């Protein structure tokens with residue numbers, strides 16, 4: 001075989017090697033495959049208008065979704081808290097997928113456990129898996145908190161997490177006072193950003209229970225949302241320290257997902273201290289850096305904590321200006337000269353590189369908040385969005401994106417493809433480049 005340790009080939013090159021090509025040819029005979037000419041003809045047809053119309057008329061099938069499932073977002077939120085072990089009630093294969101996904105993306109070990117439900121649990125329910133799983137996790141991995149969410153399997157059979165956790169505690173799996181927040185994260189509803197929101201709300205309601213005081217602690221809480229670039233958390237901390245603002249990030253997964261290599265394994269690097277998270281109920285205000293991954297959490301904070309919340313996305317010049325001014329207004333702290341100078345440098349860099357992006361047509365896909373922010377920045381740079389695809393879209397996002405596009409002359413030629421997948425994107429791109 002052509003693969004050897006001296007010259008490891010990626011799958012694309014590897015599958016073009018003669019051995020694989022021969023294997024595919026042999027396989028075709030059993031599959032009654034079509035001729036190479038016919039395959040080429042159909043491939044060409046899928047790039048035209050005729051196929052595009054059929055593709056966009058598709059309703060009952062998703063091909064290559066541009067979103068993940070709820071538990072993925074839930075465990076991403078959980079590891080932002082100090083000493084927290086994500087625990088997924090459900091099947092092991094799902095959890096292997098979440099762990100692999102996050103480990104491969106960040107090139108860091110991602111520790112999350114599963115209650116490994118199999119056929120018997122599917123019939124009788126997963127209570128025993130929860131009792132054993134919590135006990136093993138507590139004894140083996142010595143976390144400070146275990147955050148529980150679910151896969152489709154546990155949701156379909158209707159596992160009741162609150163009742164299961166109570167029973168597990170009564171059975172001695174973990175001490176009564178040990179925090180085990182939870183979130184039901186059915187993957188047939190919403191996406192990874194819904195799971196993030198559900199878990200954040202679940203953890204905050206568990207940790208803050210009974211901690212409400214008469215007076216505010218004067219701190220500003222920040223909820224980053226499902227932002228995969230953890231350097232943004234570090235930037236928020238830097239800005240707050242420059243401005244002399246006392247803050248809590250709910251929750252800071254930057255050290256967990258981007259930890260230093262010290263030669264020693266730390267299962268729970270960094271994270272927001274549990275006592276700080278518990279005290280966040282007494283904060284002055286909460287700023288969410290994303291809207292659509294924090295909707296339920298913000299509603300909970302406003303209703304239950306009686307705390308004001310604001311959504312501010314510090315992207316591009318406009319977004320960052322609004323963020324800093326809001327921060328200054330909430331805290332009474334002045335925006336330091338140093339940040340003004342950095343802003344000037346950013347404007348200078350944008351002006352210098354403007355000619356490379358001005359008038360360039362682009363297509364983009366992603367989560368609602370990310371897409372909103374990147375499109376806003378590209379519009380500031382004079383670029384022209386053509387296809388904007390957001391699989392996990394919603395009506396509020398559709399409206400706000402359309403308003404953003406309408407506020408720039410270069411936003412007029414964009415089409416928002418809400419709820420569409422990456423196979424739809426392909427049809428759009430074929431015709432964009434054609």
Ligand code: SF4
Nearest residue numbers: 069094097151152187
């Ligand atoms: S969609 Fe459901 S079955 Fe699939 S990985 Fe997610 S939780 Fe598991």
